[in-house]
Amino acid sequence: MKLYRLSFLVLFVPALATAHIGITTGPALAKTNQKVTFAINHGCHETPTGPELDTYAVKIDIPAGIDGTTVRAMPSDFGRAVITKNGNAVTSVKWTRPTADLQAAGDLGYYEITLKMKTNDVPFTKIPFVVTQYCKNANGDDVVLAWDDTTTAEPSPRLIVVPQQHERGWNKLTLTTAVAVAEFGDYFGDALIVWKGTSAYSKTKAVSEAIGTTPGVTLLATDLAAGDEIWVKY
Amino acid sequence: MRWIIVCALLAGCGDNLKAHPRDDAGIGSDATPDTPDAPGKLTGCLERPGLDMALNGQLPCDLIPPGLAL
Numbered sequence: 001m002k003l004y005r006l007s008f009l010v011l012f013v014p015a016l017a018t019a020h021i022g023i024t025t026g027p028a029l030a031k032t033n034q035k036v037t038f039a040i041n042h043g044c045h046e047t048p049t050g051p052e053l054d055t056y057a058v059k060i061d062i063p064a065g066i067d068g069t070t071v072r073a074m075p076s077d078f079g080r081a082v083i084t085k086n087g088n089a090v091t092s093v094k095w096t097r098p099t100a101d102l103q104a105a106g107d108l109g110y111y112e113i114t115l116k117m118k119t120n121d122v123p124f125t126k127i128p129f130v131v132t133q134y135c136k137n138a139n140g141d142d143v144v145l146a147w148d149d150t151t152t153a154e155p156s157p158r159l160i161v162v163p164q165q166h167e168r169g170w171n172k173l174t175l176t177t178a179v180a181v182a183e184f185g186d187y188f189g190d191a192l193i194v195w196k197g198t199s200a201y202s203k204t205k206a207v208s209e210a211i212g213t214t215p216g217v218t219l220l221a222t223d224l225a226a227g228d229e230i231w232v233k234y
Numbered sequence: 235m236r237w238i239i240v241c242a243l244l245a246g247c248g249d250n251l252k253a254h255p256r257d258d259a260g261i262g263s264d265a266t267p268d269t270p271d272a273p274g275k276l277t278g279c280l281e282r283p284g285l286d287m288a289l290n291g292q293l294p295c296d297l298i299p300p301g302l303a304l
Binding site: 170192193195198200207209210211213214215217231233 | 291297302
């Protein structure tokens with residue numbers, strides 16, 4: 001979390017990282033146009049016991065891994081978006097609503113904002129988005145939170161990218177990147193089962209147990225390497 | 235025929251009408267594999283009829299990938 005402080009025109013007050021911004025639409029298919037929805041779960045706090053301040057603006061920076069030319073912003077509770085571009089590529093999107101629409105401090109608001117976008121061909125990666133959240137305190141000063149991985153306590157929301165080949169049934173894949181066993185749940189969470197040779201993985205408890213009790217089958221519990229061939233059934 | 239028409243109108247019924255390639259391997263079925271990659275042929279599973287997760291705690295046939303012999 002990066003804290004913005006004084007500026008010449010606007011007083012930026014440090015805010016506490018009690019708010020979270022997440023992605024609610026789940027994993028994205030590589031190289032596929034889709035909606036990605038960000039959830040503004042909380043407002044901002046100036047002090048640990050202070051009231052929660054409503055959000056009046058949100059800015060999302062478009063990171064590497066996203067095809068900026070495909071980014072389109074949906075209108076939201078925050079109104080129309082202002083787009084910043086570099087050539088034809090969108091580099092950031094900011095939604096701002098009138099401060100007159102803000103709820104009183106302590107009134108809890110939840111908001112969602114959505115972008116349409118296409119990722120590059122980067123399956124089995126997690127793309128961090130820097131999201132900046134703007135609130136107002138009782139004095140009308142800005143309270144600004146930047147979810148930018150500056151601290152590990154409040155990381156940027158991450159878009160999980162899975163392979164474009166994601167058909168119902170069997171999918172035979174040759175990995176272009178390594179996949180750590182600790183991240184199997186993130187990338188294969190919606191798969192019925194994943195096989196490498198005679199080793200298998202499933203996030204589903206009953207299937208995972210059956211893997212362990214089926215003769216000739218071992219639990220897939222080691223990292224996958226680039227070049228590995230796997231079968232995935234969705 | 236009438237049943238097939240009614241059944242086809244129900245969500246998910248089409249999956250039941252379409253024979254699974256594993257189940258029909260070697261018996262002359264023209265069932266379509268789930269994906270173009272799936273050869274629709276099973277080796278290990280058919281050699282062990284009755285393999286079923288619910289009955290004996292082992293993986294059912296449809297969770298074993300095409301061509302894998304166990």
